[in-house]
Amino acid sequence: MGPSSRTTLPTRTGAANAAAGAGFYTAAVNLPERMHHHAWVVADQERTRRFYEDVLGLPLVHVIRSDIVPSTGEHCPYAHIFFRMSDGSHLAFFDLGDDVAAEPSPNTPRWCNHMALEVASLEHLQKAHERLKAAGVDVVGPLDHDGWVKSIYFFDPNGARLELTTVTGSAEQIADYRKKARAELDAWTREKRSKGKRAA
Numbered sequence: 001m002g003p004s005s006r007t008t009l010p011t012r013t014g015a016a017n018a019a020a021g022a023g024f025y026t027a028a029v030n031l032p033e034r035m036h037h038h039a040w041v042v043a044d045q046e047r048t049r050r051f052y053e054d055v056l057g058l059p060l061v062h063v064i065r066s067d068i069v070p071s072t073g074e075h076c077p078y079a080h081i082f083f084r085m086s087d088g089s090h091l092a093f094f095d096l097g098d099d100v101a102a103e104p105s106p107n108t109p110r111w112c113n114h115m116a117l118e119v120a121s122l123e124h125l126q127k128a129h130e131r132l133k134a135a136g137v138d139v140v141g142p143l144d145h146d147g148w149v150k151s152i153y154f155f156d157p158n159g160a161r162l163e164l165t166t167v168t169g170s171a172e173q174i175a176d177y178r179k180k181a182r183a184e185l186d187a188w189t190r191e192k193r194s195k196g197k198r199a200a
Contacts (some may be wrong), residue, residue, distance in 0.1 A: 035045070041101060059084055060083055129164075146177075148167065
């Protein structure tokens with residue numbers, strides 16, 4: 001895409017953005033429609049397949065094997081596998097053949113970085129909880145988050161933290177969250193910067 005066809009995201013203040021409503025950004029730019037895939041490195045693709053396909057029920061739909069990384073040109077033999085979710089998006093994994101998985105960030109609590117996957121209802125969440133427990137997976141939850149969603153948490157065989165979640169808030173609640181979101185973020189930013197100034 002050349003410079004002439006690139007769209008620049010407009011900037012607004014928090015108050016102006018809140019007043020504009022949810023339609024502002026979608027009217028101004030062509031946003032991505034959905035996630036195609038999210039990928040990370042695992043130590044063993046078959047162990048990963050057993051968990052995501054046999055336990056979580058996501059079908060394995062594509063495998064890419066190559067000795068060359070297309071985006072860099074470097075030599076690094078790998079297998080890249082994809083599991084499809086019901087909306088057509090995917091979870092993907094790299095195996096570099098060295099039996100090494102991606103390590104958690106040493107400066108980040110393990111509960112922070114995670115992938116959240118939405119299920120259709122509380123009933124689906126409960127069934128997933130039961131299926132995971134039957135497979136010997138340690139599960140935390142269900143937990144309520146601000147009246148918006150309920151979730152369960154667990155780790156895959158590679159140490160990646162996953163969340164299954166379902167929306168429990170009403171349409172009115174969700175619309176209210178949207179209206180208040182920018183103001184709440186601005187308040188957090190002011191408080192954080194104020195603490196930083198006092199500590200300096």
